[in-house]
Amino acid sequence: MEEPGLEWVDWFRSVAPYIHAIRGKTVVICLAGEMIREDHFNSFIADISMMSAIGARIVLVYGVRPQVEELMGLKAVESRYVSGIRITDAQALSCVKEAAGEVRLDIEAAFSQGLPNTPMAHSQCRVVSGNFVTARPLGIIDGTDYQLTGVVRKVDKEAIKRELDFGNIVLIAPLGFSPTGEAFNLTCEDLASSVAGELKAEKLAFLTNVDGVRRFGEVVTELTVQEANEFVSKKLVDDEDIYNLRYALKALNLGVSRVHIVPYALNGGILEEFFTHDGVGTMITSENLESLRQATADDVSGLIKLLEPLEEDGTLVKRPREKLEREINRFYVLEHDGIIYGSAALYPFPNEKLGEMGALTVDSAYQGSGDGERLLKHIENEARKVGLTRLFVLTTRTMHWFLKRGFRPASVEDLPIEKRKLYNWQRRSQIFIKDL
């Protein structure tokens, strides 16, 4: 009988691998100034606070563009931009400082909530800010003097790391200071990519006004550095996407592992992006995230998480941990971004030139995308490589899947002698064989 609440328990268990994966990792999040005005801003802060509580080392970099625009409007000062970058004169800088101070206080206030029955109950997030960034003037480019607009010269990564070691969230305003004591206005995306690069962060997320990088009207879920470079150099995507991609590429070149472009308008967007297989925005990485490879001892826990629910409902035969550890080199796993979501094992019987495929599994959330077939083909190839000529499976629930893939029903007599002895007459699995 399914116990009440079991669905919830299953769900909670299913996020465990992502929690393990983010723990101790440095995550830099760049908040566009618009995000602070979103209705779900407090929920966003609760999400960040939760990520910090589960061990992520969080740096928040924020922008203040709409707040500065508003202040300049009130003071009747005209904004001037060239190539999307503000020309910051003395009046504009005073607005940037005012806006940065106010937004900082709003963010600190949001982190201080702790009402019972809200996600912030018992939260003890400490937010620290400081003079972590040294800047220099952007200077004169193509005849345009950007005045007090600056670029990052140095990030005091040791000071930031010390705060992160204490479990504090580091909050960085879009301002940097020069050794002469001047303040410079910084572009938050540029600042965030420099900070993430200096810290060699595992993740940098830009919360932006777009849904992600869009191609032919669709958000591209994942991009490699090569693809991102091509999108930028050949102008294959909109200007806004190119703008975000340039900073993403800068961070990746500086050693950040993954950059995410996530819409700030989506309530819970950052959680979906970080804690689900496909995410909601675009992830850009320098490595191939998905791999089908032979399992190693490090994969045992991941495999247990994948196989356990199917062993419990009787789809798969139970394998104790020690057996799995002993047989780990027989397993092949499908991995995405550090999470194991598929497996299959090959047990060769060289005398009969037969191979058994076992533990063929794809996490239920990702079934139906051809991964089961990929695993089967891989096992077939591995079997051929070691000179096997036939592959068999024992199954109680997946007969049709195998029939559709060239297997035919067989009997216990067709099994290798060793396996025949172990055949479980109570389980009465059906046997299917395929010529390779």
Ligand SMILES: CC(C)(COP(=O)(O)OP(=O)(O)OC[C@H]1O[C@@H](n2cnc3c(N)ncnc32)[C@H](O)[C@@H]1OP(=O)(O)O)[C@@H](O)C(=O)NCCC(=O)NCCS
């Ligand atoms: C069998 C399994 C590995 C297939 O993985 P997958 O990634 O969904 O496989 P594919 O995407 O290559 O194939 C999907 C197709 O198989 C079908 N399918 C899935 N499970 C099936 C089953 N038990 N019986 C018959 N067909 C099945 C799907 O309906 C889909 O059909 P379609 O392509 O016509 O839409 C996966 O369903 C699984 O892990 N099942 C539970 C474990 C299990 O039974 N393993 C076999 C142990 S012997």
